[in-house]
Amino acid sequence: xxxxxxxxxxxxxxxxxxxxxxxxxxxxxxxxxxxxxxxxxxxxxxxxxxxxxxxxxxxxxxxxxxxxxxxxxxxxxxxxxxxxxxxxxxxxxxxxxxxxxxxxxxxxxxxxxxxxxxxxxxxxxxxxxxxxxxxxxxxxxxxxxxxxxxxxxxxxxxxxxxxxxxxxxxxxxxxxxxxxxxxxxxxxxxxxxxxxxxxxxxxxxxxxxxxxxxxxxxxxxxxxxxxxxxxxxxxxxxxx
Amino acid sequence: xxxxxxxxxxxxxxxxxxxxxxxxxxxxxxxxxxxxxxxxxxxxxxxxxxxxxxxxxxxxxxxxxxxxxxxxxxxxxxxxxxxxxxxxxxxxxxxxxxxxxxxxxxxxxxxxxxxxxxxxxxxxxxxxxxxxxxxxxxxxxxxxxxxxxxxxxxxxxxxxxxxxxxxxxxxxxxxxxxxxxxxxxxxxxxxxxxxxxxxxxxxxxxxxxxxxxxxxxxxxxxxxxxxxxxxxxxxxxxxxxxxxxxxxxxxxxxxxxxxxxxxxxxxxxxxxxxxxxxxxxxxxxxxxxxxxxxxxxxxxxxxxxxxxxxxxxxxxxxxxxxxxxxxxxxxxxxxxxxxxxxxxxxxxxxxxxxxxxxxxxxxxxxxxxxxxxxxxxxxxxxxxxxxxxxxxxxxxxxxxxxxxxxxxx
Numbered sequence: 001x002x003x004x005x006x007x008x009x010x011x012x013x014x015x016x017x018x019x020x021x022x023x024x025x026x027x028x029x030x031x032x033x034x035x036x037x038x039x040x041x042x043x044x045x046x047x048x049x050x051x052x053x054x055x056x057x058x059x060x061x062x063x064x065x066x067x068x069x070x071x072x073x074x075x076x077x078x079x080x081x082x083x084x085x086x087x088x089x090x091x092x093x094x095x096x097x098x099x100x101x102x103x104x105x106x107x108x109x110x111x112x113x114x115x116x117x118x119x120x121x122x123x124x125x126x127x128x129x130x131x132x133x134x135x136x137x138x139x140x141x142x143x144x145x146x147x148x149x150x151x152x153x154x155x156x157x158x159x160x161x162x163x164x165x166x167x168x169x170x171x172x173x174x175x176x177x178x179x180x181x182x183x184x185x186x187x188x189x190x191x192x193x194x195x196x197x198x199x200x201x202x203x204x205x206x207x208x209x210x211x212x213x214x215x216x217x218x219x220x221x222x223x224x225x226x227x228x229x230x231x232x233x234x235x236x237x238x239x240x
Numbered sequence: 241x242x243x244x245x246x247x248x249x250x251x252x253x254x255x256x257x258x259x260x261x262x263x264x265x266x267x268x269x270x271x272x273x274x275x276x277x278x279x280x281x282x283x284x285x286x287x288x289x290x291x292x293x294x295x296x297x298x299x300x301x302x303x304x305x306x307x308x309x310x311x312x313x314x315x316x317x318x319x320x321x322x323x324x325x326x327x328x329x330x331x332x333x334x335x336x337x338x339x340x341x342x343x344x345x346x347x348x349x350x351x352x353x354x355x356x357x358x359x360x361x362x363x364x365x366x367x368x369x370x371x372x373x374x375x376x377x378x379x380x381x382x383x384x385x386x387x388x389x390x391x392x393x394x395x396x397x398x399x400x401x402x403x404x405x406x407x408x409x410x411x412x413x414x415x416x417x418x419x420x421x422x423x424x425x426x427x428x429x430x431x432x433x434x435x436x437x438x439x440x441x442x443x444x445x446x447x448x449x450x451x452x453x454x455x456x457x458x459x460x461x462x463x464x465x466x467x468x469x470x471x472x473x474x475x476x477x478x479x480x481x482x483x484x485x486x487x488x489x490x491x492x493x494x495x496x497x498x499x500x501x502x503x504x505x506x507x508x509x510x511x512x513x514x515x516x517x518x519x520x521x522x523x524x525x526x527x528x529x530x531x532x533x534x535x536x537x538x539x540x541x542x543x544x545x546x547x548x549x550x551x552x553x554x555x556x557x558x559x560x561x562x563x564x565x566x567x568x569x570x571x572x573x574x575x576x577x578x579x580x581x582x583x584x585x586x587x588x589x590x591x592x593x594x595x596x597x598x599x600x601x602x603x604x605x606x607x608x609x610x611x612x613x614x615x616x617x618x619x620x621x622x623x624x625x626x627x628x629x630x631x632x633x634x635x636x637x638x639x640x641x642x643x644x645x646x647x648x649x
Binding site: 045048049052053054055074075078079081082083087089093095096097098099102105106107109110111154158166 | 242244245248249252253556557560561562563564565566567568569570641642643645646
């Protein structure tokens with residue numbers, strides 16, 4: 001589903017080159033739930049933005065659903081983002097001027113979908129996250145957890161091949177975070193491929209697989225003993 | 241199209257939307273009326289005088305010292321001879337006024353002796369037998385005056401010529417059947433017979449007071465024998481105007497120095513006469529044009545400012561839209577559509593306001609009713625202006641990277 005080979009991302013200024021990702025390799029199969037972890041500044045978010053075609057990379061190869069994306073133009077990248085990728089952001093990123101229904105509708109409109117199909121998909125997605133009754137509410141009228149659920153509904157409405165989640169519970173309290181995480185697990189059980197960036201060992205422990213990044217490179221989790229131990233502890237405490 | 245979500249978003253920004261829509265409405269209302277006034281003024285400027293304008297100049301002569309009417313008449317006839325002898329001069333006549341001069345003699349014309357109300361007003365031009373040829377007028381019916389019909393007239397004499405010529409506009413007003421020649425009309429001094437009809441001869445003024453009889457003129461066979469208020473009208477051969485204008489005052493002073501010809505406006509080409517006559521119209525058209533340009537610029541600046549502010553404010557939101565699949569074109573269209581919706585709302589109110597302002601002008605200043613064409617023109621101008629003004633900030637918005645969605649504020 002997602003395969004990066006010897007991928008690099010370099011930020012250049014007149015005086016310095018900074019490698020955000022260096023010789024980065026990852027392979028995520030269809031139906032997997034992968035947690036990408038690492039300390040702050042390790043390159044997790046850079047990985048996610050490149051994986052989500054929000055940003056270009058400097059070198060290497062990236063195949064998404066079998067398509068080499070490095071040569072795609074801006075419109076083609078937009079189309080793939082719209083049709084194949086669902087985003088869940090830490091800050092929810094709902095559009096404050098639009099109500100819940102209209103927020104979920106945004107990516108569907110860009111797909112050129114007809115109104116009846118849009119409506120059906122939106123209501124299904126909202127029912128799935130338990131917010132069908134709030135479709136006329138504005139984001140400011142919802143709790144953080146509810147807003148993230150709307151964002152998940154927005155990501156799901158387009159039936160994406162890949163869900164990318166960037167610290168999806170980072171702005172939520174424990175209870176709300178648990179609810180959102182359970183929702184993601186449920187979505188995964190139904191067959192979705194999920195790549196979740198997090199620095200929370202408890203969340204990472206709930207994924208099928210952990211990919212740990214340090215200094216822009218994938219490393220063995222054992223190279224970060226404290227995080228390694230925290231993940232193991234979380235897995236041991238997990239009710240599952 | 242994303243009209244519904246854009247409208248939803250605009251409802252959340254009522255103040256900015258309302259203010260810019262009102263600015264568009266007000267601009268539209270003023271621009272429509274200003275364009276209409278400009279058009280009317282320009283149409284006024286283009287009204288024909290009926291004269292061979294490129295080859296005509298006029299001289300205002302003032303005699304110095306006491307003279308009897310007979311002496312004045314004799315001196316003026318001598319002057320006509322002097323002017324006719326100048327090289328390049330085709331013909332010369334004298335009159336109490338000429339078209340576009342700004343003042344002269346106008347009078348009521350009646351069809352019967354016992355009529356209380358005048359049938360119409362008309363300009364009275366004093367003329368000799370060379371008047372028609374000198375001005376370049378076209379005789380379309382009847383005949384010109386004969387030399388023996390021309391008589392001198394003192395300012396205190398009653399205006400009662402036995403024969404007159406009239407313009408076609410006056411003839412049509414008085415005798416719609418087209419048989420004016422030979423008919424009797426009544427001037428202030430009594431009855432007179434129409435012997436000729438000329439095609440086109442504009443009134444002595446283009447101001448509002450003369451509008452009702454703009455092309456209705458009576459030409460009377462008189463030489464006004466007064467010391468001030470008689471004009472020599474000179475027609476030159478093509479290309480000889482400037483030379484003749486320079487030579488004419490010199491020749492007149494050489495013949496008789498007891499006169500005053502004002503250096504500033506004593507000798508005027510008809511081009512200068514026209515420019516002077518329409519100075520106010522031209523000034524008004526320019527002023528209205530400047531008002532339009534200023535208002536449009538302010539409105540465009542307002543749209544650029546508001547949209548730039550909104551683009552800055554929604555940078556993250558634009559990034560999110562891009563992340564969710566919007567192309568640059570989608571973002572561009574979003575802002576163009578948003579502006580179009582605001583502009584349409586403003587234009588709708590602006591059209592009503594334009595009509596209201598026009599109705600007020602109609603009742604207050606006797607202006608014409610605003611034509612639908614100007615409303616449509618104003619709407620199109622404002623919509624295009626809005627789309628043009630929003631283009632730069634909208635293009636800036638379309639260049640916002642989708643990665644903006646992942647950045648914390």
